[in-house]
Amino acid sequence: MKVKFFFRKKEPQFNSIEELFDAVSRKLSVIISVESITMPYGKISFKNIFKNIKYTRANSGKLNHITGHINYVTLGLKGKTILTIHDVGSTLNGNKIKFFLMKVFWYWIPALSVKKITVISEFSKKELVSIIPFAKDKIKVVYNPVKEELKYQPKEFNASCPKILLIGTKSNKNLENTIESLKEISCELHIIGKLAKEQLLLLEKLEINYFNQFFISYEEIIDAYQNCDLLCFASTYEGFGMPIIEAQAIGRPVITSNMGAMKEVAGESACLVDPNSISSIKEGVEKLIDDAEYRTNIIHLGLKNVERFKIDKITNDYLNIYKEVIEAK
Structure with a gap:
């Protein structure tokens, strides 16, 4: 064949x-x-x-x-x-x-x-x-x-100032709502994807601490998963939602949307939020930061979920x- x-x-x-x-x-x-x-x-x-x-x-x-x-x-x-x-x-x-x-x-x-x-x-x-x-x-x-290069790599969670990974900057990635939800949370954002002028202005206006990369290799994306404390992927639309299982394979807790393919892919192994609600995204992030037991369970469920893929x-x-x-x- x-x-x-x-x-x-x-x-x-x-x-x-x-x-x-x-x-x-x-x-x-x-x-x-x-x-x-x-x-x-x-x-x-x-x-x-x-x-x-x-x-x-x-x-x-x-x-x-x-x-x-x-x-x-x-x-x-x-x-x-x-x-x-x-x-x-x-x-x-x-x-x-x-x-x-x-x-x-x-x-x-x-x-x-x-x-x-x-x-x-x-x-x-x-x-x-x-x-x-x-x-x-x-x-x-x-x-x-999920690619075999993505290996489980435990990391001590930085609860005082977690590094939050955001992947994608197109309109469906819901970056604006996500940024708004984090304005009162002590954190560092790692954003992968070329930022639009409006997104840059919003980050500046809200005085968000962020680091941006785009047009990067897959090896650099793996590094981003390994170095983050959590993935926030509250998209409004996805055909699948690859970052969900990629982050889970590394051993990072995931926040994603309670709708469509994202809910299907994550199931109960992620913190599900309403992507159209800034307060819902904020509550999800705060829960993962503040509740160590919940966070550990989400990581464990994520590793089990990856087996399907x-x-x-x-x-x-x-x-x-x-x-x-x-x-x-």
Whole structure:
């Protein structure tokens, strides 16, 4: 068996899909032949879309797996294809014309041409079924794996001035509410992601002590998990919420949202808060700081939760899908 992975063009600010399938690829390569194909063009334009489709046609195999965010390249693939869709909400923002075009060319046409579609959470599956109900039998949930590089590393919690890690600065990451919730709490923020002017002004206005990094390597992200005291990830929308299980694998307590994929991924292993309520986020942070017994239990539950996302299990899920697609007439 041989599978060809098709990746979007790599950009310095986006690496989650590449990191995810690099881990899966390394595990699969012990069992089957795996080849990775990266698109030559990144910026979305009619010219680049056409060139990427032409490129995939020249490089397609008998079994293809589009790893995410280039759904349209299904039009260039000749063999049997699996498509992974990471989230729906972020691609359907905008006016009615854009909404219609995205539904047709990003979801409907690809859904008709592929054999299987994988999504990364039950939440994402529900969203996707509402858009392509005709293809619901093709959709299967395969969770994101936690990478083996993320090893448990205990750390003495700094209750007097904890280092709080915030990952992501896009609007769904809810940074403004999170910053507001921390204005009366003695802490140091480590923010990963390029800050907008408004976010910088808010940090300055509230006199928040912070450290910012962006366009960093995965090794630096691991360092950030290891050096923090807790992760605050109170997003308003996620297709999965990878930082939740990454921080838990290191052994850090997690605060995340009580909705959508984040609640699904974390379950009872994190402090769940209302992301739309500044007071709820604040109360969650204070509870983790002040209640050592609660914090220890959250860490313990987090380590147990990570077992659901071990790379061997996720790799086996993909392998079973590949076998099913190959054997199907």
